Structure formats: C-alpha cells, structure tokens
Amino acid sequence: MSAVERRTLDNGLTVVAERRGLGPVVFAGVVYRVGSRDERPGLTGISHLLEHMMFKGTRKYAKGEVAALVERNGGELNAFTSEDVTMYYEVFAADRWELALEIESERMVNLAVDEAELESERQVILEERAMYLDIPAIELAEELTAAAVRESPYRWPIIGWEADIAAITRADVLEHYGRYYAPGNAALVVVGDVEPGEVFAAAERRFGSIPGGPEIERRVPREPEWTRTTRIELVRQTQLPQLQILFRAPEIGTRDSEALFLVANVLSGTKTSRLDLALVETNKAGDLQVQFHPKADPSTMLVAVEGQPGVPLEEVEGILWEELARLARDGVTEEELDRALNQVEAHHLFALQSPSNRGFLLGWHEAHGDVAYADTIVGRLRELNAVDVQAAAGRWLDRGRCGVARLLPGAGGNGA
Amino acid sequence: MKRILLKNGMSVTLQPDRTDPVVAVSLLFRAGSVLDPDGREGLANVCADTMERGTSALEFVEFSRRFERIGSNLSLGAGSELVHGGATFLKRHAETGLSLLADVLADPGFRESDFEIVRALARNDLDAREDDLDDVAEDLFFRGVADGHAYAKLPHGTREGLDALRPGDLRAFHAGSYRPDRAFLAVVGDFDEGRVLRFLEERLGTLPNPPGEAAELPPLPAVTEPRVLVRTRPEKTQAKIYLGGPGLSAGDPDRLAAIAANHVLGGSSIRSRLGDEIRDKRGLAYSVYSRNFERSNGGFFVVHMGTRPENVQGAVEAIREELARIAQGVTGQELDDARAYLTGSFPLRFTTYGKLARFWTRSAFYGWPEDYLETYVPRIRALEAADLRRAAERLVAGARVLAVAGPVGEDLRPVGNG
Numbered sequence: 001m002s003a004v005e006r007r008t009l010d011n012g013l014t015v016v017a018e019r020r021g022l023g024p025v026v027f028a029g030v031v032y033r034v035g036s037r038d039e040r041p042g043l044t045g046i047s048h049l050l051e052h053m054m055f056k057g058t059r060k061y062a063k064g065e066v067a068a069l070v071e072r073n074g075g076e077l078n079a080f081t082s083e084d085v086t087m088y089y090e091v092f093a094a095d096r097w098e099l100a101l102e103i104e105s106e107r108m109v110n111l112a113v114d115e116a117e118l119e120s121e122r123q124v125i126l127e128e129r130a131m132y133l134d135i136p137a138i139e140l141a142e143e144l145t146a147a148a149v150r151e152s153p154y155r156w157p158i159i160g161w162e163a164d165i166a167a168i169t170r171a172d173v174l175e176h177y178g179r180y181y182a183p184g185n186a187a188l189v190v191v192g193d194v195e196p197g198e199v200f201a202a203a204e205r206r207f208g209s210i211p212g213g214p215e216i217e218r219r220v221p222r223e224p225e226w227t228r229t230t231r232i233e234l235v236r237q238t239q240l241p242q243l244q245i246l247f248r249a250p251e252i253g254t255r256d257s258e259a260l261f262l263v264a265n266v267l268s269g270t271k272t273s274r275l276d277l278a279l280v281e282t283n284k285a286g287d288l289q290v291q292f293h294p295k296a297d298p299s300t301m302l303v304a305v306e307g308q309p310g311v312p313l314e315e316v317e318g319i320l321w322e323e324l325a326r327l328a329r330d331g332v333t334e335e336e337l338d339r340a341l342n343q344v345e346a347h348h349l350f351a352l353q354s355p356s357n358r359g360f361l362l363g364w365h366e367a368h369g370d371v372a373y374a375d376t377i378v379g380r381l382r383e384l385n386a387v388d389v390q391a392a393a394g395r396w397l398d399r400g401r402c403g404v405a406r407l408l409p410g411a412g413g414n415g416a
Numbered sequence: 417m418k419r420i421l422l423k424n425g426m427s428v429t430l431q432p433d434r435t436d437p438v439v440a441v442s443l444l445f446r447a448g449s450v451l452d453p454d455g456r457e458g459l460a461n462v463c464a465d466t467m468e469r470g471t472s473a474l475e476f477v478e479f480s481r482r483f484e485r486i487g488s489n490l491s492l493g494a495g496s497e498l499v500h501g502g503a504t505f506l507k508r509h510a511e512t513g514l515s516l517l518a519d520v521l522a523d524p525g526f527r528e529s530d531f532e533i534v535r536a537l538a539r540n541d542l543d544a545r546e547d548d549l550d551d552v553a554e555d556l557f558f559r560g561v562a563d564g565h566a567y568a569k570l571p572h573g574t575r576e577g578l579d580a581l582r583p584g585d586l587r588a589f590h591a592g593s594y595r596p597d598r599a600f601l602a603v604v605g606d607f608d609e610g611r612v613l614r615f616l617e618e619r620l621g622t623l624p625n626p627p628g629e630a631a632e633l634p635p636l637p638a639v640t641e642p643r644v645l646v647r648t649r650p651e652k653t654q655a656k657i658y659l660g661g662p663g664l665s666a667g668d669p670d671r672l673a674a675i676a677a678n679h680v681l682g683g684s685s686i687r688s689r690l691g692d693e694i695r696d697k698r699g700l701a702y703s704v705y706s707r708n709f710e711r712s713n714g715g716f717f718v719v720h721m722g723t724r725p726e727n728v729q730g731a732v733e734a735i736r737e738e739l740a741r742i743a744q745g746v747t748g749q750e751l752d753d754a755r756a757y758l759t760g761s762f763p764l765r766f767t768t769y770g771k772l773a774r775f776w777t778r779s780a781f782y783g784w785p786e787d788y789l790e791t792y793v794p795r796i797r798a799l800e801a802a803d804l805r806r807a808a809e810r811l812v813a814g815a816r817v818l819a820v821a822g823p824v825g826e827d828l829r830p831v832g833n834g
Contacts, residue, residue, distance in 0.1 A: 021435075021767060067687035068687060074758070092760075093760055093764070124702055127702045131722050134652045134653050238546075272481055272484065286543075306540070308536070308540060346486070350438060354768050
C-alpha cells in the first residue's frame with residue numbers, strides 16, 4: 001500500500017515523495033547524513049551547533065527572514081540533530097509547499113556564519129545543555145553511556161561536551177558545513193497532498209544546479225564487543241532513585257536488531273508488558289522505559305527505571321535481571337508475541353496519518369540507505385518467531401557485558 | 417460532521433472519513449481536579465487512572481490486554497476541569513474497541529488493589545515532579561494565581577490529599593461527577609455512521625445521570641497585589657521562571673484577538689518578540705514562550721523560560737519590558753504576519769483523526785459554534801490592530817505573579833515588585 005516514489009538527481013540528491021494525508025498539507029524536509037557520529041573528541045556537538053546556525057541567515061536571507069517568510073505563509077519550520085542524521089523541515093498548506101524547497105536549497109549552499117550570532121547561539125546551547133542535565137534520568141544516561149561505550153562516537157551526547165561547545169570556532173563550523181552539506185550527502189523528502197511528479201520537477205528546479213559536493217570519507221570507529229560490566233554511581237539531591245542498564249545492541253537492518261526490537265516491546269511499552277507487571281504493578285518502580293533505536297553502527301539499548309523511595313535499588317535490579325534471564329531461558333508465548341506485533345503494526349498505521357511523522361520516518365530510513373525499510377520492517381518483524389526473540393534476548397541481554405548505573409538520593413550536587 | 421445529543425444528554429460528534437482505515441475516539445467528562453473535595457486533593461486523577469484499569473467483569477491484565485491485542489490502548493487522564501479519554505483503532509477492530517470503552521464507562525471495576533497501585537504511582541509522580549524544576553515552578557505559579565479558587569487544585573493533588581483517600585471515595589466521585597449530560601464524545605474516521613449511532617444510543621445513551629444539576633465554578637478572581645513565590649533549589653543549574661497572572665477564558669469574546677496578540681508576543685515557536693529579545697539577542701534561554709491556558713471560567717496567562725541564576729533578574733526585567741510593550745499594541749506588519757500565520761497554518765492542526773476528534777470534544781465542551789472550522793479563517797482575517805491591543809492589554813494586565821524555582825535565594829523577591 002506504500003506509494004513512496006524515489007529518484008536521484010544528477011548531483012546525487014535523492015528525492016523521496018509520497019502522496020498521502022487527510023488535508024491540504026505538505027511536509028518537506030532535507031535530511032543530511034551527518035550527526036554526532038561524524039564528530040571527533042574536541043569537536044563534539046558541532047553538528048548540533050551547525051543545525052542552530054542554519055537558522056541565523058544565509059547569503060539571500062538575512063537573520064530572521066526565513067522565519068518571517070515561513071510565518072507569513074502559515075508554515076512550521078524546525079530541525080533536529082541525531083547521532084546519524086540532521087533534518088530540516090517545513091510544513092505548509094499544499095498551495096505553497098514549494099517555498100520549503102526555496103529555503104532549503106538556499107540553506108544547503110549559502111549559509112552565513114556571523115561571529116556575533118555564533119557567540120549568542122553558543123550561549124543558547126549551553127542553556128539547552130544545562131536544562132537537560134537538571135533532569136536526573138538524562139544526566140544518568142549520559143554518564144552511563146560515556147562510561148560503558150568504548151570506541152563508538154555514540155558515547156558522547158548529541159549536544160556535545162560543554163568544553164567542546166565552548167571551544168568550537170567559526171572556521172570549524174564552516175568546515176563541517178562544507179564537508180557534509182551537499183546534494184550527494186542529502187535527501188529531500190516530501191509527503192502530503194502533492195503529486196510525486198510535481199515534487200521531482202520542483203526538486204530539479206531548486207536543487208538541480210547545485211554541485212554534488214565532495215566525496216566523504218568516513219572512518220567511524222566501530223564499537224567492539226563488550227567484555228565486562230561497567231558500574232557507575234551518582235549521588236544527587238533528588239527525591240527518586242534511578243536505575244539504568246545499558247546493553248550493546250546491533251545496527252539497523254540486521255535480523256538481530258529486529259528481534260531485539262521485539263524483545264524491547266515485550267519487556268515494556270504497554271501497561272501489561274513484562275517489566276511493567278514485575279516492577280510497576282508491584283509498587284517497586286514508577287516510570288519505566290526500554291529504549292532501542294537501531295542506528296548506522298552498533299549502538300545501545302537502555303533500560304531505565306525510576307525507583308520508589310524505600311525500595312532499595314538492589315531489589316529493583318534483582319527483579320530486572322530475573323525478568324531478563326527468564327526471557328532468555330523460557331522465551332515468549334505466541335500470544336505475547338502476537339500482542340507485541342499487533343501493537344507495532346497498529347502504531348505504524350496510525351503514524352501514517354501525520355505528514356510530519358511520516359516524513360521523519362522516510363527521511364531517517366532514506367538516510368540509512370533503505371527508504372523501503374520504513375514499511376517492510378513490519379512484515380520482517382512478522383516473520384520472526386518466538387525462538388528468534390528468545391535467542392536475541394540470550395545474545396544481547398548479557399549481565400556480564402553491560403553497563404549499570406545507579407542514581408542515589410543524597411547530599412551530592414552536580415558541581416554547581 | 418454531525419452533532420447530536422443522546423437521550424441522557426451526552427454530546428456526540430461524528431465525522432466519517434474514508435482516507436485511512438482508522439477510527440479515533442475522544443471523550444471528555446467534566447470530572448477534573450477542580451471537583452476534588454477539600455482534603456482529598458488528587459481524587460479526580462486517581463479516579464480516572466483507576467477507572468481505565470478494568471470493569472467489574474474484567475480485571476486489569478485481561479482488560480488491558482483486550483485493547484493491546486487489537487493494537488490499541490485506552491487512556492483516561494484528569495486535567496484541571498476535564499477528564500480526557502482517547503483511543504485509536506484500526507477499522508477492523510473499531511467495534512471491539514468501542515464496546516470495551518462502553519463496558520468501562522458503564523461498569524468500572526474500581527478494585528481496591530488497582531486503587532492502591534494507582535495511588536502509589538500518584539505519590540511517585542509527586543516525587544518526580546519535585547525532581548523536575550519546571551513542574552515545581554509551574555505548580556507555584558498556578559497555585560499562586562488561583563489562590564483559594566478551585567483552579568488551584570491541580571490534577572496531581574497533594575501528598576496529604578492522596579494519603580486521605582479511601583477506596584470508597586472513587587465510586588462516590590464517579591457517581592457524582594461522571595455525568596453523561598456533561599460528557600462529550602467524538603468519533604472520526606472510517607466507520608458506518610448509522611451503525612455507530614445505534615451502538616452509542618444503546619450502550620452510552622442509557623447511562624444514568626445523577627440527581628440534581630452539575631455545580632458551576634465561580635470565575636477566577638483578579639490578582640491585585642504582586643505575588644512572588646520562590647523555591648530555592650541550590651543543587652540545580654538553571655532557574656525556571658513563570659511570570660503571569662489570570663488570563664482569558666475559552667469563551668472570551670476577545671479569544672481570537674488574544675491568540676493573535678500572544679502569537680506576536682511569544683506564542684510562536686518560529687519567531688516572536690520574546691524569542692527575538694531573550695533568546696536570539698541576549699542568548700538567555702534555550703526557549704521562551706508565552707501562553708494563555710484557557711479554562712471555562714478564566715485562564716492563566718504566563719511567560720515561561722529557564723536560565724542561569726545570575727540571569728534571572730535581567731530576564732524578568734526583559735519579560736516585563738515586552739509585556740509593557742505588547743500592551744501598547746502591535747505594528748501593522750506584525751498584525752499582517754499574525755493573520756497570515758494563523759490562517760495559513762490552520763489546516764496543519766487537523767492532520768490526524770485523533771486531532772480532529774479532540775478538537776470536536778473540546779469545542780463542544782467550551783460551547784464554540786458548530787461552524788468554528790468554517791468561520792475561523794474569516795474571523796482571523798477580520799481582526800484589527802485595535803482588537804489585538806485590547807486583547808493584549810487584558811492578557812498582561814494581571815501579570816503580577818512571579819514564580820521561580822532553582823538555585824536562587826529569597827533575595828530575589830524585590831525583582832517581582834518591579
């Protein structure tokens with residue numbers, strides 16, 4: 001039922017178009033294959049900083065003009081940076097969607113990086129970072145990831161380390177921009193009330209004359225197999241203790257990443273998932289999440305539990321290991337697997353309704369090399385059976401090779 | 417779109433659409449925390465969360481799994497005035513889903529074991545809110561503005577209120593507050609209108625109303641003196657600022673003008689006076705926004721941001737300057753831009769059946785005209801500078817409440833009186 005069409009312009013820009021949606025609305029976004037994965041120590045956070053600077057003016061648009069233009073046309077615009085990709089997007093009523101391409105084609109080549117603007121935006125990002133670190137679960141996950149991941153760039157946060165954010169220069173930003181922002185390293189995604197043929201023609205008009213850009217040589221260190229368990233402990237003035245466990249996890253597109261995705265869905269995500277019944281329904285924990293978003297390289301799966309005052313984290317951890325061991329030992333029931341698959345499938349179909357959600361999904365998968373995977377994954381998950389899921393749990397949820405972090409309420413501070 | 421009243425007074429809006437094989441349901445009851453009895457703060461929230469856990473016949477795990485098996489999930493959540501229920505179904509499971517929903521509305525289980533778990537989670541939520549300074553400052557602000565009014569009763573309640581709850585309180589609250597004649601349902605998506613209508617008449621139109629009339633809230637009173645509320649939390653890095661006061665109600669004649677004026681001030685995530693000045697020019701915050709939280713009998717107008725403690729004073733002064741400036745009105749260009757944005761972006765708000773269903777229940781609850789969707793654009797186009805100036809003046813007139821949580825001390829107080 002997918003109506004996704006895809007073409008590649010001569011300069012290497014791939015264009016993905018899909019007609020769908022309830023109303024006269026069009027999502028248009030450009031995704032670049034660059035994120036914190038492409039950074040190195042000393043320059044962490046530069047992809048995210050560059051994303052911020054993309055709103056600060058170009059050769060054609062002075063600072064604020066893009067925002068004014070979008071506003072006057074009743075649109076939305078925003079961007080996000082992740083580990084693997086950076087995406088810029090607009091949402092417009094269908095009669096003016098091409099404006100998005102006008103803006104994005106200009107931003108692809110003519111960014112102006114003004115020194116004063118860079119300084120001001122640096123402060124904004126330091127505030128953004130301070131805001132995140134005031135949330136205990138975020139600080140703990142950042143510390144745990146930095147401690148447990150050895151080689152992969154996924155070990156530093158997308159926003160970057162504070163000292164790096166402070167030290168990035170204008171020349172650094174322009175170099176990063178020059179290397180990664182070009183048609184050959186990008187894809188345009190347009191979803192909504194517009195014919196794909198019109199999209200391809202407009203893409204040619206707006207982007208066709210931009211040179212393809214340099215060859216990008218990527219030498220991203222691949223995370224080695226873990227050989228030990230790393231334990232860290234933070235003491236903070238909080239009400240609630242937190243426990244997190246981090247596992248090394250397979251990269252996107254692999255059979256094991258799909259099986260592990262189902263493991264995550266069996267463990268958490270609904271009111272009666274295994275960990276919810278074992279911890280939340282027994283009053284041992286409050287909020288509970290299992291986060292697994294497969295990436296370009298082997299990354300991590302995080303189990304994050306917000307504890308209860310008066311319940312020792314040792315007890316919570318004991319229950320967690322018992323549940324994980326039970327999954328590897330006894331596997332899942334057919335009914336349980338079917339329930340998880342029905343949830344995944346329904347959410348996939350519900351998400352189709354929103355052009356933005358659909359656009360993000362297509363952009364993410366196009367940038368990871370296979371846009372069709374956005375839809376074929378549901379069928380691939382259906383091909384997995386209970387044995388596959390059990391085996392993946394046994395392989396990846398290894399108590400002897402993981403990271404464990406505890407945050408204990410106490411007299412400590414965050415150095416402020 | 418078709419809107420009818422069932423026999424017992426329940427409002428039903430149906431909007432069939434065959435674009436996607438999906439059906440979304442939204443449901444509102446006037447059973448939010450404003451109805452919490454004194455000393456039982458948190459009851460409405462615990463009642464809603466316990467209710468979604470099962471019926472007399474089906475306990476928690478089995479009831480929840482019937483939803484999960486069809487790829488769905490029922491959620492009921494209490495806000496200040498309303499309990500909102502919602503679910504989305506694949507077309508082929510819509511009748512099963514609606515039937516489960518009707519079961520729980522007609523015959524909720526309210527088991528003691530569910531009550532205890534929900535209460536424990538509610539206590540946990542209070543602890544989690546203490547760890548999140550935005551929540552701390554927000555509570556200070558709402559309670560500071562609504563001091564003594566029922567709007568000061570927030571959904572998460574208080575520790576003492578939760579401790580005082582007894583299992584029997586839930587059934588009593590449900591019987592008195594979940595009135596079909598104050599309930600609003602909407603179904604949007606791929607369904608057969610006649611079939612769904614018959615089903616709703618049969619299964620929901622027969623729910624009884626409690627005796628008597630529903631109580632009405634008094635209006636939220638004005639704040640006449642400056643109020644400064646500070647919560648010192650030295651262990652945090654940022655200070656969270658909420659500055660504002662009573663705002664406009666959902667039925668206010670100046671509502672659309674206020675939306676436009678607030679868009680110029682700080683309602684827009686794209687570009688606004690507050691964003692330009694505080695974020696872009698001074699680099700004081702990652703985000704700053706202003707908003708009017710509308711209620712049926714009043715509202716809360718607030719400017720919110722987070723910043724380093726040494727910047728709090730400067731930030732508050734900058735916000736005050738912008739509030740004073742917007743009360744003088746907007747420029748012709750700003751008016752044109754706001755009108756263009758609000759009219760142009762209108763279709764962007766209705767891209768899923770779930771969003772449409774929530775719009776229909778909300779508009780029925782607030783009593784907005786049935787032709788709201790058709791008249792919105794011409795009404796925005798008709799706004800003039802004088803309308804925005806009047807609305808802005810009214811929005812900021814009572815902005816005398818400053819709530820700050822973070823690594824700041826009591827010495828912050830004089831700032832609030834500026």
